[in-house]
Amino acid sequence: MSDLLERLKTEILVADGAMGTLLYANGLDNCYESYNLSNPQEVSRIHQAYINAGADIIQTNTYSAKRHRLKAYGYENNIKEINQAGVKIAREAAGDEIFVLGTVGGSRGLKQCDLTLEEIIDQTIEQVTYLLDGKLIDGLLFETYYDVEELLAVLEAVRPITDIPIITNLTLLEPGITQNGQPLVEVLSNLVMLGADVVGLNCHLGPYHMIKSLKQVPLFAQSFLAVYPNASLLEYSVDGNSNRFGFSQNAEYFGKSAELLVAEGARIIGGCCGTTPEHIRAVKRVVRGLKPIERKLVTPLVAEEELIAASKQNETLVDKVKRDITVIAELDPPKTLDITKFVEGIKALDQAGLAAITLADNSLARTRICNVSLAAYLKNDLTTPLVLHLACRDYNLIGLQSRLLGMDVLGFDHILAVTGDPSKMGDFPGATSVYDVTSLKLLSLIKQLNSGKGYSGGSIKKATDFTVAAAFNPNVKNLSRCGRLLDKKISSGADYFITQPIFNIETIDALSQLTVPYETPFFIGIMPITSYNNAVFLHNEVPGIQLSEDFLARLEEVKEDKKTCEKLGLEESKRLIDKALEYYNGIYLITPFLRYDLTIELANYVNEKREQTDLLLLDKTS
Incomplete structure (x- = not known):
């Protein structure tokens, strides 16, 4: 010694x-x-x-x-x-x-x-x-x-x-x-x-x-x-x-x-x-004149009142997608205060039989109306649950916990946790990207709130009841190497995954091989192409996105015919949905340019597929 x-x-x-x-x-x-x-x-x-x-x-x-x-x-x-x-x-x-x-x-x-x-x-x-x-x-x-x-x-x-x-x-x-x-x-x-x-x-x-x-x-x-x-x-x-x-x-x-x-x-x-x-x-x-104490009366930490998490009144998205084919759709909040078309679109989606509607949080680092504010504004007019995206880019830890507590108070208990695209990608390239944490830490923070504790470990007096999704981008060169990222997100608290939009059959097949070991549900992102120019931009300028050469060629032949381009885009999306449903129950429809009519058509298509599946099962059991 x-x-x-x-x-x-x-x-x-x-x-x-x-x-x-x-x-x-x-x-x-x-x-x-x-x-x-x-x-x-x-x-x-x-x-x-x-x-x-x-x-x-x-x-x-x-x-x-x-x-x-x-x-x-x-x-x-x-x-x-x-x-x-x-x-x-x-x-x-x-x-x-x-x-x-x-x-x-x-x-x-x-x-x-x-x-x-x-x-x-x-x-x-x-x-x-x-x-x-x-x-x-x-x-x-x-x-x-x-x-x-x-x-x-x-x-x-x-x-x-x-x-x-x-x-x-x-x-x-x-x-x-x-x-x-x-x-x-x-x-x-x-x-x-x-x-x-x-x-x-x-x-x-x-x-x-x-x-x-x-x-x-x-x-x-x-x-x-x-x-x-x-x-x-x-x-x-x-x-x-x-x-x-x-x-x-x-x-x-x-x-x-x-x-x-x-x-x-x-x-x-x-x-x-x-x-x-x-x-x-x-x-x-x-x-200088003090001696160490030899005995001590311990004062236990004052016990907080027992935390009672609110019982879940409704089936969560995770429950639904594990049981049946489930469709959710994303709608971007508007960039201006003219919200007429956005409100019209979200009310139309509300009538489309979706399991949830998601509202992005300044996606692509482009400034839009606060998604929590829009959700609160529309809450009483909608019956479809809302999933609110939360990006680490725009908030420090104080802001993240504050925002989450506010969501709980407003009754929004479904969240998509994302790191967020860097500010330099968006319309305010001089803005600061905060990134106190990435989505991994945000996932664990949300789960800690679900246990009744804040980031500091102190009690928040009541447990939150968040169901939280993690984003996953399958449009990478070495998809087979992404298992470690999935493991990290699951261990951090992801209840399910929502993918970035997928534009080719091969990526869905490759993703299905990667996700075989996982029981965590996946919603496969599908975004319809609206024009030839839209397709060329995605194929050539967005990293990781590859459209099939056959589809691009067909679009090019009719590129001046807007209606025909849209029709081809919807057909291609339906083909991708068919492939996704071979492996997954979850479809995530991403609405392009507020074209909610395209999202509704695809949602109806998935619902028809589900009904056909249900009839086949009924025939087999009867």
């Missing part, structure tokens, strides 16, 4: 505060970890400032020194040098009296991480290997882990390769509960069982909410508690012509809070974002 764990048996140790806050304040705003190579004197000066303030423990400047994070700045080939330089600088500053922790930050944070869990573990092991080389550190600190699965997996992978102390710090968005809704005490207990020597919290929350969180946490027999609060909640200010984000300069308050953290069992107290040597000096003054 190392000296660090021996000291923690009888002492409260003070850790350092933020590194990035001070580097940023000194004008260094690129890759902080690269300063281990380019500006080691500044990194060392910050270490020394914390030691002079009374820190018993400092951490290496290696928080984001994993390969994928360094790659964003072009330093991925310097990973070994950056990590080992970080250890060397900290060790030289600390000498023999101060403990040094090798720091590893979480990968799955508030922003999307495209790495698989296996890739994250591999990159973490790589970084840890460099930190351990030379045996200059006294422990490993895994901090700012929002994702419980990641932290548990990382600990399980790292624990067998070293016997030095390991500290694991979770980050919470809500006091006392993790992002996936688990009670903090449950997750910390699991970390202790996997071999963490110290467990605790850091980042996002200030002292007040961390004290509140620790009230539910007992003293563990095999592990100690650590806590690294932010200086405060993040504050926003305007300085001249620039906007600034910062933290309260509240060192005295921060120090006084340390006494309450000790009373909740903390034996390592440091600081995270916004903290400075002044904060650490204030903590040291307060804890």
Whole structure:
């Protein structure tokens, strides 16, 4: 057992505060970890400032020194040098009296991480290997882990390769509960069982909410508690012509809070974002005469009222398509406030016997009237359920959850979750594409709301009842390789799939081979061609779209005859529907240019096919 764990048996140790806050304040705003190579004197000066303030423990400047994070700045080939330089600088500053922790930050944070869990573990092991080389550190600190699965997996992978102390710090968005809704005490207990020597919290929350969180946490027999609060909640200010984000300069308050953290069992107290040597000096003054507590009265997290999901009054689309041939249709909201034809079209579709009508969300990044507003406007005039598309492009996480909660309040419980085409494709190419998350994360967010929890893990007091579709584009070169994407979307929460429009028989055949292993229903996208020019554009300018040469040739022969072109387009769509119905029960009709009359004709055709199928089955059973 190392000296660090021996000291923690009888002492409260003070850790350092933020590194990035001070580097940023000194004008260094690129890759902080690269300063281990380019500006080691500044990194060392910050270490020394914390030691002079009374820190018993400092951490290496290696928080984001994993390969994928360094790659964003072009330093991925310097990973070994950056990590080992970080250890060397900290060790030289600390000498023999101060403990040094090798720091590893979480990968799955508030922003999307495209790495698989296996890739994250591999990159973490790589970084840890460099930190351990030379045996200059006294422990490993895994901090700012929002994702419980990641932290548990990382600990399980790292624990067998070293016997030095390991500290694991979770980050919470809500006091006392993790992002996936688990009670903090449950997750910390699991970390202790996997071999963490110290467990605790850091980042996002200030002292007040961390004290509140620790009230539910007992003293563990095999592990100690650590806590690294932010200086405060993040504050926003305007300085001249620039906007600034910062933290309260509240060192005295921060120090006084340390006494309450000790009373909740903390034996390592440091600081995270916004903290400075002044904060650490204030903590040291307060804890200098304090001893660790040996017993504690735990205050359980206040139980929320039992969540009762509203019982489903109607059969969902998933239920219907599993049982019978089912048709849904898409209608794009209008681009202008003249909604006369749109209202006329959606009311006509409402009478066509469809299972649902879907409303797109600024498809192709072209600005249209808000689909939720139109749905609310028309709700009382329609009997057909509405499926609302939701694009990640236009909303940050705050907006996405807000929009979903609003949909639930309005009674719209069918959603198509899409990432959304980039803004530069549309009519406002200078607009910003948000993409806080992709459709995969949006799917899991919707399912989390269905469990009665928001993105932060906190209760929303009532479970939503969303049925959610995922989009799938079969118009790719190597369709056979797309199984992994389907698996990801299903595991993220997709109840069924809606495909992009398909324009040739071969693609339907290939898709049927890909989807053999899946029980998740598919609605096959069919969009009628309205003119020769429309067909030539799709065939030549839209990536992945291929129309049959025979169909193009037939259209070209009559390209000046609009009615005949439409007739050929409908015949081709019916041929594709016939092929799709060989494999699937779901047909998704996409209305071109508000030509809802074409959609209604195709819907009637599918309904006739269904009736014929039902009669054949009846004959066989009678």
